[in-house]
Amino acid sequence: MSGGEYPFLRARHVKYFRRCLQVLPFTSVTFDTSRMAVLYFALSGLDLLDGLSELDIKERQHIINWIYSLQILPGNDRDEQACAGFRGGTTLASCRGKSSCDAVSQLDCGHITMTYTALASLIILGDDLSRVERPAVMAHVAALQCPDGSFFSTRGGSENDMRFMYCAAAICYILQDFSAINTTSATKYILNSMSYEGAMGQGTHLEAHGGSSYCAIATLHLLGKLDSSLSRTQRERLVRWLVGRQSGGGLQGRPNKPPDTCYAFWIGATLQILGALDYLDTTALRQFVLSTQDPITGGLAKYPNSNPDGLHTYLGISGLSLLRKDDLKPVDPALNISQQALSHLHQLHKNISKNPTVPC
Amino acid sequence: MNTVREVEIPTGSMKARGPEVAPVTSGRADVSFEVSLSMGSTANNITEENTRRTPGEEQDDSLDDGSDGETWVFYRERKEWADITPVPQDDGPHAVVKIAYTEAFSDVYDYLRAVVAKGELSERALYLTEDAINMNAANYTVWQYRRKILRHLGSELEQELNFCREMIEMNPKNYQVWHHRRVIVEWLGDGSKELKLTEIIFSQDAKNYHAWEHRQWALKTFKLYDGELDYVDRLLEEDVRNNSAWNQRHFTISQTTGFTKEVIQREVEYTKAAITKVVDNESPWSYLRGVVQHCEGGLASVGDLWEWCQKMYDEGQCSPHLLTFMLDLMEDRMERQPDLRPSLLKRCLEEADAVGYVISLPPSRGQQTVALEMAMNSDNFTGVLTYIINS
Numbered sequence: 032m033s034g035g036e037y038p039f040l041r042a043r044h045v046k047y048f049r050r051c052l053q054v055l056p057f058t059s060v061t062f063d064t065s066r067m068a069v070l071y072f073a074l075s076g077l078d079l080l081d082g083l084s085e086l087d088i089k090e091r092q093h094i095i096n097w098i099y100s101l102q103i104l105p106g107n108d109r110d111e112q113a114c115a116g117f118r119g120g121t122t123l124a125s126c127r128g129k130s131s132c133d134a135v136s137q138l139d140c141g142h143i144t145m146t147y148t149a150l151a152s153l154i155i156l157g158d159d160l161s162r163v164e165r166p167a168v169m170a171h172v173a174a175l176q177c178p179d180g181s182f183f184s185t186r187g188g189s190e191n192d193m194r195f196m197y198c199a200a201a202i203c204y205i206l207q208d209f210s211a212i213n214t215t216s217a218t219k220y221i222l223n224s225m226s227y228e229g230a231m232g233q234g235t236h237l238e239a240h241g242g243s244s245y246c247a248i249a250t251l252h253l254l255g256k257l258d259s260s261l262s263r264t265q266r267e268r269l270v271r272w273l274v275g276r277q278s279g280g281g282l283q284g285r286p287n288k289p290p291d292t293c294y295a296f297w298i299g300a301t302l303q304i305l306g307a308l309d310y311l312d313t314t315a316l317r318q319f320v321l322s323t324q325d326p327i328t329g330g331l332a333k334y335p336n337s338n339p340d341g342l343h344t345y346l347g348i349s350g351l352s353l354l355r356k357d358d359l360k361p362v363d364p365a366l367n368i369s370q371q372a373l374s375h376l377h378q379l380h381k382n383i384s385k386n387p388t389v390p391c
Numbered sequence: 392m393n394t395v396r397e398v399e400i401p402t403g404s405m406k407a408r409g410p411e412v413a414p415v416t417s418g419r420a421d422v423s424f425e426v427s428l429s430m431g432s433t434a435n436n437i438t439e440e441n442t443r444r445t446p447g448e449e450q451d452d453s454l455d456d457g458s459d460g461e462t463w464v465f466y467r468e469r470k471e472w473a474d475i476t477p478v479p480q481d482d483g484p485h486a487v488v489k490i491a492y493t494e495a496f497s498d499v500y501d502y503l504r505a506v507v508a509k510g511e512l513s514e515r516a517l518y519l520t521e522d523a524i525n526m527n528a529a530n531y532t533v534w535q536y537r538r539k540i541l542r543h544l545g546s547e548l549e550q551e552l553n554f555c556r557e558m559i560e561m562n563p564k565n566y567q568v569w570h571h572r573r574v575i576v577e578w579l580g581d582g583s584k585e586l587k588l589t590e591i592i593f594s595q596d597a598k599n600y601h602a603w604e605h606r607q608w609a610l611k612t613f614k615l616y617d618g619e620l621d622y623v624d625r626l627l628e629e630d631v632r633n634n635s636a637w638n639q640r641h642f643t644i645s646q647t648t649g650f651t652k653e654v655i656q657r658e659v660e661y662t663k664a665a666i667t668k669v670v671d672n673e674s675p676w677s678y679l680r681g682v683v684q685h686c687e688g689g690l691a692s693v694g695d696l697w698e699w700c701q702k703m704y705d706e707g708q709c710s711p712h713l714l715t716f717m718l719d720l721m722e723d724r725m726e727r728q729p730d731l732r733p734s735l736l737k738r739c740l741e742e743a744d745a746v747g748y749v750i751s752l753p754p755s756r757g758q759q760t761v762a763l764e765m766a767m768n769s770d771n772f773t774g775v776l777t778y779i780i781n782s
Contacts, residue, residue, distance in 0.1 A: 054489045060496065061529040066488040073488070093485035100483045122500065123532055125481035126508040135507060138532050138539075187535040190570045227641050227681025236645070237604055238638040271715075275673065286673040287632040288598065 037321035039357045043329030044348060045082040048073040051341050052094075062341075064142070065119040067101060070094070071148035072345035074155045078369045079352050079359050083155070091156050098149050099162050100124075103141050113174035114186045115167035116141020117149035140186040141171045147198040150205045155372045159379060165206055172199050173211035180213065180220030181234065192233040193224060197246035200253040201366055207380050214254050221247045222260060228286075229268030241276060241284040244269070245297040249365045252304050270307045273298050277311055281319030291333045292323045292343050295350025300364035303353055313354045320347050463495055466502040471515065477501030478508060496526050507536060512543040521554070528562045534571050548579050556588060563592050569601045573608065582613035590622075597626055598635045607642060619643045631665050634674045641681055650685035658682045659693050670703065671710035680719065690723040 051073040055062065062069050074094075077083045086094075101118040105111035114136055118124065123139040146168060153160055175183045175195065182195035196217060203209045224231040224247060230239035231247040248269075251257040261269070276282045281290025282298045295316060302308040322335045323343070330339030331347035352362040363373045466472050479501055482489065492500075499522050506516045520537040523530065541551060552575055558568040576582055589606040592599050610616055620643055626636040640658075648654050659682060665675040683690050691697050700717045721739050725732045 052487050054491055057491050057493055057496070060490055060492070060527050062488075063490055063527050064530050064532065066490070069488045094487050097483055097485060097487055121480055121482050121486070122530065123504065123507060124483075125478055126504050138507060138535055142531075185531065187532065188538070188570070188574070189531060190566055190573075226638065227684065228638075228677045232638075233600070233604065236607060236638075236642045238600065238635050240600070285598070286634040286677070288634075 037318060037324065039321060039351070040324050040326060040329060041080055041358060043324075043326070044331075044344060045077065045080050045085070045329075047329030047339070047344060048076045048080070048082070048341075049085065055341075059340075063120050064122060065145065066121075067098070067117060067119045067145040067152070068148045069341045070098070071152045071155075072341040074152050075368055075372075076345045076348055078155050078372060079348055079362055081358075081360055095153060095156055095158050098152055101145070101149065102162070102164065103139065103167075104164060105136075105167055109170060111136065112167045112170035114140040114171065115164065116143065116146040116171035118142065119145035138187055141168075142185045143172065143175055143182060143195045143198040143202070144184060146171065147201045147205075150202060151366065151368050151372075154205070154376050154379075155368055157375060159382075160206075163206070165208070168202065168206065169208055169211040172202055175199070176212055176217070178216070180216030180218070193221075193231065193243040193246040193250075194233075196220065197250050200250040204253045204366065205376060207383060209254065214256070218251065218254070218256055218260055221251060225265065225269075228272055229265070230272040238285060239272065241273075241282070241294045241297045241301075244273065245301045248301045248304055252365050257304070266305065270302065270305055270310065273302050273305075274307070274310045277316065279319065280312070280315035282311075282316065289334065290319060292320050292331050292350070293333060293346040295320045296346040296353070296367070299350045299353045300362075300367070303364040308353060313356070317351060317354055317356055320351055323347060465495065465498045466519075467498055472502060475502060475505045475509075478504035480504070499523050499526060503533065503536075512540045514544065516540055517544065517546070524558070528558060528565050529567060531567050531570075534567045538571070538574060548575055551575050552579070552584065556584075559588065559592065563596065563599055564601060566601065569605055573605065576609070582609045582615060585609035585613075586615060586622075593626070597630060597633050600635070603635050603639065607639075610643075611646065616643060616647050627665065631669055632672050632674060634677075637674045637678045641678065650682065655682055655686055655693060659696075663699065670708050670713060673712055676712040676716055680716070689727060690720050696720060 051069060055069070059069075074083070077085070098117070101121070101124070103115045103118065105115045118139070119142050123135065126135045127139060150160070150163070153163075171186075172182075174186060176199070177183065177191050180196075181191045181193070182199045183189050183191045184195045184198075199212055200217075203212060220234075221231065223235045224233070224237065224243065226232050226237070226239045228239040230241075230244045232238050232240050233243045237243075248257065251260050275286070276284070276294065276298050278290050281292070282294035283290045284294050284297070299308060299311070299316070302311065320331065323331045323333065323337070323339075324347075325332060325339045328339060330341075330344040332339045333343050348359065349362050349367060351357050352359040353364065355361065361370045362368070363370050366373060366376075368376075466475075467477060477498070480497070499519070503519055503523050506513075506519060517537065517540045520533050520540065523533045524537070527533075540546075541548070552572075555568060555572045555575060558565075559572060562568050572585075572588075576585060585605065586609065589602045589609075592602040596602075610619060620640070623636050623640045623643065626633055627640075630636070644650060644654060644658070650658075659679065662675045662679045662682065666672065666679070679696075680690075683693050683696070686693050696716075697720055700713060700720065703713055704717065718739055721735045725735050
């Protein structure tokens with residue numbers, strides 16, 4: 032890493048995200064079932080870069096329609112609704128029409144991360160969520176909670192950990208309906224994941240980790256349980272652990288690991304929620320993140336001189352937004368969308384005719 | 392890691408196939424665990440291992456890499472699949488975030504969609520899922536379908552374990568392969584291979600989170616704790632900075648002997664030795680704090696920690712972990728002997744002042760925050776440690 036100052040290559044990143052919106056190369060085929068998430072990275076990234084205006088009304092409407100086309104529309108059967116939500120891609124979408132039996136319905140299920148990123152994307156584009164099948168989405172979230180309080184990602188079978196906990200909380204917050212989840216067992220799971228290091232792992236006894244700590248704290252915050260769940264000592268220990276992640280200017284995900292751009296958001300946002308972001312050396316952090324930019328293609332990579340990808344590009348930019356030193360719209364650390372998009376969401380909440388269910 | 396490249400794929404080896412689209416944008420999808428909200432795998436390996444040539448069939452030139460004669464035959468050209476009408480992917484009008492699928496990829500997935508729609512759970516469908524997985528190991532739906540077929544056919548699960556192990560070795564940071572492994576092992580009710588498997592992965596990357604998660608699950612499920620502490624010892628011998636190994640140590644003890652007085656004593660000595668090896672290493676300091684926390688007498692009640700720290704400090708050790716621990720010791724004392732508070736607090740501030748400087752943040756926080764700023768050796772940056780002391 033050179034000692035010089037790196038400029039923020041705003042225009043390049045706008046172009047990078049515009050390309051993501053169009054076509055990804057075949058080497059990105061691992062994103063085939065998570066195109067919705069990549070869409071969210073691109074849209075939220077463009078939003079923070081104040082580049083969304085480059086999409087005209089028609090383009091926006093097309094994207095909104097595409098998102099809704101990935102929503103699974105089940106019948107009224109409760110079991111079917113458990114498989115609702117949004118898909119990440121269209122791998123199996125065309126099977127539904129062709130299938131005479133229900134062979135497909137068990138496989139073509141919503142995925143909790145894709146449901147969250149779909150809703151976030153719709154909000155960013157200014158949609159009013161009127162086409163969201165709320166009961167079905169809530170049934171899908173409810174069906175994915177485990178007895179220990181954590182969440183699976185999809186009905187067809189998956190692992191369960193802190194990541195999907197966060198997605199569940201975000202979905203509930205967006206739709207203002209926490210009744211579908213057991214917030215008591217969810218909170219218990221989160222607290223049980225606090226290791227001897229003072230931060231959270233993906234589950235009980237697992238190693239404390241920046242990504243899981245974010246998911247845990249953001250969840251508690253969205254549930255309105257942050258202050259009541261952590262003691263002062265626990266909070267201080269956690270802040271100390273998070274601040275201790277600064278290494279070589281950047282932020283690492285675990286002790287003695289190399290710094291990685293995406294933790295600018297995972298760790299930065301957690302500290303922001305806890306009111307302790309200013310304990311970081313934000314100048315050094317910013318320089319590290321900027322050093323991971325690709326000056327030719329645009330985008331950011333996990334390390335300097337590596338290949339950029341949509342995720343690191345978005346989280347690097349979102350992390351920079353937290354620092355308020357670059358020409359970026361402010362981001363909300365809990366939902367990871369611009370404050371502007373969050374305001375739109377809050378306006379939608381006001382417009383909801385029925386009373387929102389208060390988190391218990 | 393380089394982006395796209397056209398590769399020639401020798402028989403039997405697994406390498407990435409270059410795309411047929413000009414490389415530009417996001418390059419290799421090298422998304423590690425730490426960042427993905429279930430984004431699938433790193434290092435997707437598209438393999439030639441499943442090339443099939445039907446005797447007498449014309450070879451398809453468009454995919455002929457020319458180096459070894461093994462070529463890919465499209466499913467649409469395989470006689471044994473002639474009864475199936477492929478189902479193309481329906482992206483809808485105005486799709487976004489399209490992926491530039493290769494022809495081979497589309498062919499495989501068109502046939503996959505067809506068998507899924509048909510509900511076919513046959514041997515050939517099983518083989519098809521293998522091809523689909525090799526092209527994108529992150530497609531969890533394909534894995535789910537594969538499991539459905541395995542159950543239906545009553546397939547040989549030991550063989551499936553082998554397949555899974557290969558996939559894990561090629562894609563060690565992919566969630567789906569680990570989940571699949573767990574399911575197959577559960578079906579078999581036999582966890583005897585899981586320790587060896589994770590050890591192989593650790594020999595390449597001793598901090599692979601998926602592998603640690605899997606190992607903990609296997610240890611718990613099949614009660615395989617025997618020898619685990621020795622294994623952790625070996626890992627720490629290789630790399631005393633391996634935070635995952637320290638975490639595993641805590642896990643193993645908590646699940647076996649528990650933190651009895653004797654165990655705490657033993658672990659404190661063990662950790663002190665590790666710290667003496669490399670003082671500026673966060674992992675053992677965290678572990679030390681974690682272990683002593685189980686003690687009722689508090690931080691200073693075990694292993695002469697106060698004197699031990701003081702000695703290092705006097706010798707000129709200025710690792711922020713040492714200093715934070717000393718402040719922890721003082722805070723612990725202040726809580727137990729409140730009358731010592733003023734003198735200890737004064738000392739805290741003096742020591743902090745001696746190594747860095749003291750910043751008082753606005754009193755609205757309700758307590759005095761002492762932030763220690765230290766220069767960290769050769770890295771030449773300032774790490775800020777926050778330490779909250781009641782005043």
